[in-house]
Amino acid sequence: MKNFQQDLQQRKQNGLYRQRKILSSPQGREIIINGQRVLNFCSNDYLGLANHPRVKQSFIEAAQQYGVGSGAAHLVNGHTAAHHALEEELADFCGYPRALLFSTGYMANLGVAQSLCTKHDSIIEDKLNHASLLDAANISQARLLRYLHKDYQSLSNKLERCHSGEKLLCSDSVFSMDGDEVDILQMLKQSKKHDALLMIDDAHGFGVLGEQGRGSLNHQQIKASDVSVYMATLGKALGTAGAFVAGSEALIETLIQSARCYIYTTAMPAAIAEATRSSLQLLTTENWRQQSLNENINYFKQLANQSELNLLDSNTAIQPVIIGDAKQAAYISEQLLHKGLHVAAIRPPTVALNTARLRVTLRADHTRDDIEQLVNEISHLINGH
Numbered sequence: 001m002k003n004f005q006q007d008l009q010q011r012k013q014n015g016l017y018r019q020r021k022i023l024s025s026p027q028g029r030e031i032i033i034n035g036q037r038v039l040n041f042c043s044n045d046y047l048g049l050a051n052h053p054r055v056k057q058s059f060i061e062a063a064q065q066y067g068v069g070s071g072a073a074h075l076v077n078g079h080t081a082a083h084h085a086l087e088e089e090l091a092d093f094c095g096y097p098r099a100l101l102f103s104t105g106y107m108a109n110l111g112v113a114q115s116l117c118t119k120h121d122s123i124i125e126d127k128l129n130h131a132s133l134l135d136a137a138n139i140s141q142a143r144l145l146r147y148l149h150k151d152y153q154s155l156s157n158k159l160e161r162c163h164s165g166e167k168l169l170c171s172d173s174v175f176s177m178d179g180d181e182v183d184i185l186q187m188l189k190q191s192k193k194h195d196a197l198l199m200i201d202d203a204h205g206f207g208v209l210g211e212q213g214r215g216s217l218n219h220q221q222i223k224a225s226d227v228s229v230y231m232a233t234l235g236k237a238l239g240t241a242g243a244f245v246a247g248s249e250a251l252i253e254t255l256i257q258s259a260r261c262y263i264y265t266t267a268m269p270a271a272i273a274e275a276t277r278s279s280l281q282l283l284t285t286e287n288w289r290q291q292s293l294n295e296n297i298n299y300f301k302q303l304a305n306q307s308e309l310n311l312l313d314s315n316t317a318i319q320p321v322i323i324g325d326a327k328q329a330a331y332i333s334e335q336l337l338h339k340g341l342h343v344a345a346i347r348p349p350t351v352a353l354n355t356a357r358l359r360v361t362l363r364a365d366h367t368r369d370d371i372e373q374l375v376n377e378i379s380h381l382i383n384g385h
């Protein structure tokens with residue numbers, strides 16, 4: 001067991017001590033954090049649906065109909081008509097025969113790997129995949145092979161090294177700390193060539209990318225039938241909570257039979273499912289939010305480039321500004337908060353050493369003025385002018 005007292009001290013000295021801030025408002029363009037009203041540049045509520053009146057109304061009405069707790073796991077008696085309808089709508093929206101709800105995205109990823117892989121198999125992952133995909137490989141006991149970030153030659157080399165067992169190839173679609181996108185066609189080619197099953201985690205693409213927010217496959221013109229396992233979360237652009245896996249009839253039935261973190265956990269509240277159905281409805285009927293988000297992303301990039309901020313190659317709502325030193329990143333984030341701007345500092349071990357960053361996330365409801373203020377303050381803190 002680790003000496004946790006000493007470990008905490010060490011974290012403080014290295015500027016790696018994590019602390020929670022207390023929120024007393026809904027998610028929105030503005031939030032109240034530690035009692036202070038600030039502009040919000042770090043939630044994943046990209047479209048502002050987490051506090052949308054219609055989404056809340058569906059939640060309230062479903063709570064009246066179903067109560068709050070679902071009371072049991074899906075396979076016992078926690079699977080309501082609301083859950084079932086949402087699964088059908090999600091499958092249809094993403095172009096798959098079936099979809100299955102999980103209580104969180106973290107659990108969905110664990111469930112897939114544990115359910116599909118044995119210790120004789122290999123899971124091949126991008127070095128920058130989300131922690132839940134890496135943990136998923138560990139829990140499955142399969143052999144984990146990691147290739148260099150979006151390096152399809154490195155990927156090919158790893159795939160060639162797997163001789164025995166089956167192969168599961170997993171990648172984020174939009175990398176959560178860098179905001180860049182994987183080339184799904186390249187992944188598809190590699191998976192076909194080496195006979196690997198392809199899984200895409202679209203947590204940051206679903207709801208924002210593609211036609212009506214149908215996600216990264218639609219955005220990159222990839223047929224759903226080419227990606228065997230599609231996973232996306234509901235707690236980000238959709239503004240609710242939970243996640244789903246979409247795929248073939250056989251895949252979904254396999255998960256229902258054998259994914260331990262599906263079977264042995266309480267179903268998400270039915271009210272969350274109903275609220276998500278409303279979010280989905282909003283996606284299909286109103287696409288001005290995605291347009292506005294894209295305008296904000298472009299405006300931020302334009303201003304940040306003019307101010308010579310160190311951006312990464314991202315076209316998504318996740319726009320990291322690389323600072324390097326962890327303490328410096330934490331300091332700048334703190335100073336921004338004093339100025340009424342909430343931007344998270346992301347430090348090792350979440351990102352590689354010396355790549356600590358401000359992880360700016362944009363929203364559909366940010367104004368041009370909000371973005372100007374943000375870029376001005378960041379460049380002032382970095383460059384002193």
Ligand SMILES: *Cc1c(COP(=O)(O)O)cnc(C)c1O
Nearest residue numbers: 104105106130132172176203233
């Ligand atoms: C957020 C995220 C998850 C986890 O989803 P939760 O519903 O928050 O547990 C999984 N994968 C990626 C890429 C994510 O960004």
